Amino acid sequence: MRNGKRVRPPYADYAKFLRRRNAIDRIAQRHAQADDMFRRLGITFAVYGQEEQDERLIPFDVVPRIIAKDEWDRISKGCCQRVTALNHFITDVYGKKEIFKAGKVPRSLLKNNAEYCKEMENFTPPGGIYTHISGVDLVRTDEDDFYVLEDNLRCPSGVSYMLENRDVMARLFPDLFDQLPVAPVSHYPADLLAVLRSTAPARVGDPTVVVLTPGRFNSAYFEHAFLADEMGVELVEGKDLYVRKNHVFMRTIDGPQRVDVIYRRINDDFLDPKKFNKDSMLGVPGLFQAYRSGKVTIANAVGNGIADDKAVYDYVPEMIRHYLGEEPALKNVPTYHLKKKSERDEVLDKITTMVIKEVHGAGGYGMLVGPKANKKERDEYVRKVMARPSNYIAQPALALSTCPTFDGKKLDPRHVDLRPYVLMGREGPTVVPGGLTRVALKKGSLVVNSSQGGGTKDTWVLSK
Amino acid sequence: MTLLSRTADNLFWLGRYLERAENTARLLDVSYRMSQMPDPSLAPHAEWLAALEVVGQRKAFEKRFKKLTPDKVIAYLAVDDGNFSSIKSTLRNARENARAERNSIPSEVFESLNATWLGIKSADIKSIQAQGYRDFCDWVKERVHAVRGLIYGVMLQQDAFAFHRMGTFIERADNTARLVDVKFHVLSARKQDKIEDYYRWGALLRSLSAFKSYRTVYRDAVRPMQVVELLLLNPDFPRSINHCTGVVSDLLEDLAPDTRGAFLAKRLHQQFSKKKIDKVVRSKNLHDVLEDFTDASAALSDQIAKDFLLEG
Numbered sequence: 189m190r191n192g193k194r195v196r197p198p199y200a201d202y203a204k205f206l207r208r209r210n211a212i213d214r215i216a217q218r219h220a221q222a223d224d225m226f227r228r229l230g231i232t233f234a235v236y237g238q239e240e241q242d243e244r245l246i247p248f249d250v251v252p253r254i255i256a257k258d259e260w261d262r263i264s265k266g267c268c269q270r271v272t273a274l275n276h277f278i279t280d281v282y283g284k285k286e287i288f289k290a291g292k293v294p295r296s297l298l299k300n301n302a303e304y305c306k307e308m309e310n311f312t313p314p315g316g317i318y319t320h321i322s323g324v325d326l327v328r329t330d331e332d333d334f335y336v337l338e339d340n341l342r343c344p345s346g347v348s349y350m351l352e353n354r355d356v357m358a359r360l361f362p363d364l365f366d367q368l369p370v371a372p373v374s375h376y377p378a379d380l381l382a383v384l385r386s387t388a389p390a391r392v393g394d395p396t397v398v399v400l401t402p403g404r405f406n407s408a409y410f411e412h413a414f415l416a417d418e419m420g421v422e423l424v425e426g427k428d429l430y431v432r433k434n435h436v437f438m439r440t441i442d443g444p445q446r447v448d449v450i451y452r453r454i455n456d457d458f459l460d461p462k463k464f465n466k467d468s469m470l471g472v473p474g475l476f477q478a479y480r481s482g483k484v485t486i487a488n489a490v491g492n493g494i495a496d497d498k499a500v501y502d503y504v505p506e507m508i509r510h511y512l513g514e515e516p517a518l519k520n521v522p523t524y525h526l527k528k529k530s531e532r533d534e535v536l537d538k539i540t541t542m543v544i545k546e547v548h549g550a551g552g553y554g555m556l557v558g559p560k561a562n563k564k565e566r567d568e569y570v571r572k573v574m575a576r577p578s579n580y581i582a583q584p585a586l587a588l589s590t591c592p593t594f595d596g597k598k599l600d601p602r603h604v605d606l607r608p609y610v611l612m613g614r615e616g617p618t619v620v621p622g623g624l625t626r627v628a629l630k631k632g633s634l635v636v637n638s639s640q641g642g643g644t645k646d647t648w649v650l651s652k
Numbered sequence: 653m654t655l656l657s658r659t660a661d662n663l664f665w666l667g668r669y670l671e672r673a674e675n676t677a678r679l680l681d682v683s684y685r686m687s688q689m690p691d692p693s694l695a696p697h698a699e700w701l702a703a704l705e706v707v708g709q710r711k712a713f714e715k716r717f718k719k720l721t722p723d724k725v726i727a728y729l730a731v732d733d734g735n736f737s738s739i740k741s742t743l744r745n746a747r748e749n750a751r752a753e754r755n756s757i758p759s760e761v762f763e764s765l766n767a768t769w770l771g772i773k774s775a776d777i778k779s780i781q782a783q784g785y786r787d788f789c790d791w792v793k794e795r796v797h798a799v800r801g802l803i804y805g806v807m808l809q810q811d812a813f814a815f816h817r818m819g820t821f822i823e824r825a826d827n828t829a830r831l832v833d834v835k836f837h838v839l840s841a842r843k844q845d846k847i848e849d850y851y852r853w854g855a856l857l858r859s860l861s862a863f864k865s866y867r868t869v870y871r872d873a874v875r876p877m878q879v880v881e882l883l884l885l886n887p888d889f890p891r892s893i894n895h896c897t898g899v900v901s902d903l904l905e906d907l908a909p910d911t912r913g914a915f916l917a918k919r920l921h922q923q924f925s926k927k928k929i930d931k932v933v934r935s936k937n938l939h940d941v942l943e944d945f946t947d948a949s950a951a952l953s954d955q956i957a958k959d960f961l962l963e964g
Binding site: 227228229230396403404409410413414416417422423424425427428438439440441442445 | 657763
């Protein structure tokens with residue numbers, strides 16, 4: 189919010205609000221109300237490995253994260269640019285492989301890469317769209333620098349929090365919305381539906397869209413139900429669907445009904461027990477064959493993991509230059525691959541300034557935050573790294589930006605990141621002005637994942 | 653609007669669970685009141701045994717507890733997590749079904765049911781004693797009424813709504829049948845006594861909120877045969893078997909007139925809409941009539957599942 193003593197411009201109006209009498213009391217009171225509201229609305233998530241508390245709330249902070257219009261324009265442009273390039277890359281990977289022939293990305297990336305899906309070779313999904321929905325994780329390090337941490341191109345979650353957080357904020361602080369020109373986000377589900385419909389198989393007049401969920405015990409079930417509800421489409425589980433003659437049908441009380449577009453919220457492995465994990469109870473037997481025969485759209489496409497792999501991440505700027513002939517608008521964090529001895533030595537040498545992660549890890553599990561870890565934790569982690577160096581990458585620990593956050597008594601700075609959601613249909617990419625701001629609630633912590641004690645904030649993009 | 657078979661099934665059971673929670677609360681309320689007026693001609697704790705009998709839990713209860721005490725029965729029926737049909741378990745299931753279908757029901761319905769669940773989630777025998785049994789029962793009834801009221805007030809009255817009502821009325825008829833069956837058995841064993849009849853049979857009426865209806869319909873003292881007639885055969889009393897089977901039959905007739913389920917529902921309804929009370933009771937033992945009914949009602953429930961692909 190501040191740069192030295194100066195309040196940064198997007199926060200000017202909010203700072204006025206804070207200077208009012210009793211502002212902090214009001215925040216404290218609203219903070220308690222917000223908790224109640226989320227609990228009553230049943231906006232919860234399940235935490236794996238915590239049996240006694242099967243549903244939990246993600247802590248919500250009532251102080252908004254505010255982004256100026258020009259900052260947003262850059263973020264938005266940069267995210268669209270990345271996702272466009274990545275969609276080209278996936279097309280290329282499963283098709284002509286030109287970027288490898290051009291020597292811009294090493295072929296070795298594909299070798300033994302579990303994320304490479306051989307079944308997708310020589311097949312183009314409807315409209316050539318692979319990345320219908322992406323969640324690009326960004327951090328800010330100073331006033332002008334945004335870095336991309338990850339491009340989530342598989343089943344990025346969290347967008348329901350972007351929408352619900354706004355809804356709750358509008359109820360708690362209606363007056364603030366009168367004073368600040370906050371860009372609306374609630375049209376996201378309509379945009380999502382339009383994107384899904386636009387990517388239906390050719391020659392389907394009025395496509396039927398469904399959301400496929402693993403079921404109510406999944407940690408993100410709330411979001412699946414929420415999105416189906418907001419789009420006005422059916423929320424189905426695998427057992428509600430079946431495949432006959434390469435067409436997908438859902439079981440309804442009036443008999444079978446054809447399904448044209450599946451917004452799936454289950455991983456590739458579980459989609460089709462005939463093709464992938466044969467023990468999957470969540471999927472639909474024969475679905476992949478129906479997909480390959482062009483009779484149904486699966487969003488996001490199968491096999492996208494090849495493009496948001498942490499080892500592939502390094503080459504995204506090169507992809508942008510290669511496919512789009514543009515310079516990247518957002519920076520990449522320099523990444524060290526620990527399988528290379530020279531890079532490993534460099535990382536281990538300055539381990540207290542590095543973050544080390546598993547190549548395929550997610551959710552903030554299994555990572556080492558160098559500046560925060562003690563010697564014992566570091567030593568233990570190094571042992572794991574040495575046992576299987578190719579499984580790890582490292583990045584410098586960035587000086588993440590902070591945002592004022594209510595700590596129960598007062599406002600105090602906490603580190604934040606940002607995940608905007610990019611939608612891509614036949615008309616190209618768009619981003620709703622906003623996103624999910626995650627906040628590390630523990631003082632000084634850099635880990636924002638909800639599974640590790642992170643919370644969320646509403647993200648306000650100013651429209652002027 | 654398309655209705656997924658699974659959604660139909662979940663809404664059907666949402667209806668059943670809500671209704672069951674309300675019925676158990678009524679049962680508990682009346683049993684408690686009656687236990688405060690001990691009847692020397694009945695065995696000790698007869699009311700509580702009967703209550704367990706009505707919900708089909710007597711065996712399961714006796715297996716778990718050596719000795720019956722009123723508090724144990726109350727805890728078992730109200731807040732026991734191990735009893736699948738306790739009020740708490742039933743509301744948990746209702747809330748889980750609503751959560752699974754939160755995209756096909758109005759959001760207020762889920763929120764109201766969720767608030768109900770949050771209200772009972774950590775209840776135990778101590779907390780409901782502190783609250784008072786009757787207050788607790790009232791609270792359950794009010795919560796169920798609020799949720800049901802929302803469903804009726806704001807939900808699109810299409811197929812999904814029809815399945816919810818079907819579940820509600822099948823459960824309700826089933827409850828009335830069991831209640832009459834058990835109470836008739838207990839009460840007929842007593843010697844006739846006008847004052848006692850008023851309280852005992854009156855309690856049965858109360859457990860179905862039927863006292864006032866009885867007075868309006870009969871304008872007479874509480875007579876066992878008339879009580880049974882009201883609860884089984886009256887077309888206008890909303891918890892009578894005649895009324896409930898009529899609703900189910902009409903719903904199926906609208907939804908899918910050519911199914912076997914529609915046929916079974918119609919036939920079942922006719923058995924209770926065309927008969928006279930003396931015939932019901934004279935032709936056969938009342939117990940047999942009611943047992944035949946609960947069997948037929950279970951068969952109907954299975955048939956509905958088959959007709960609408962609710963399983964497999």
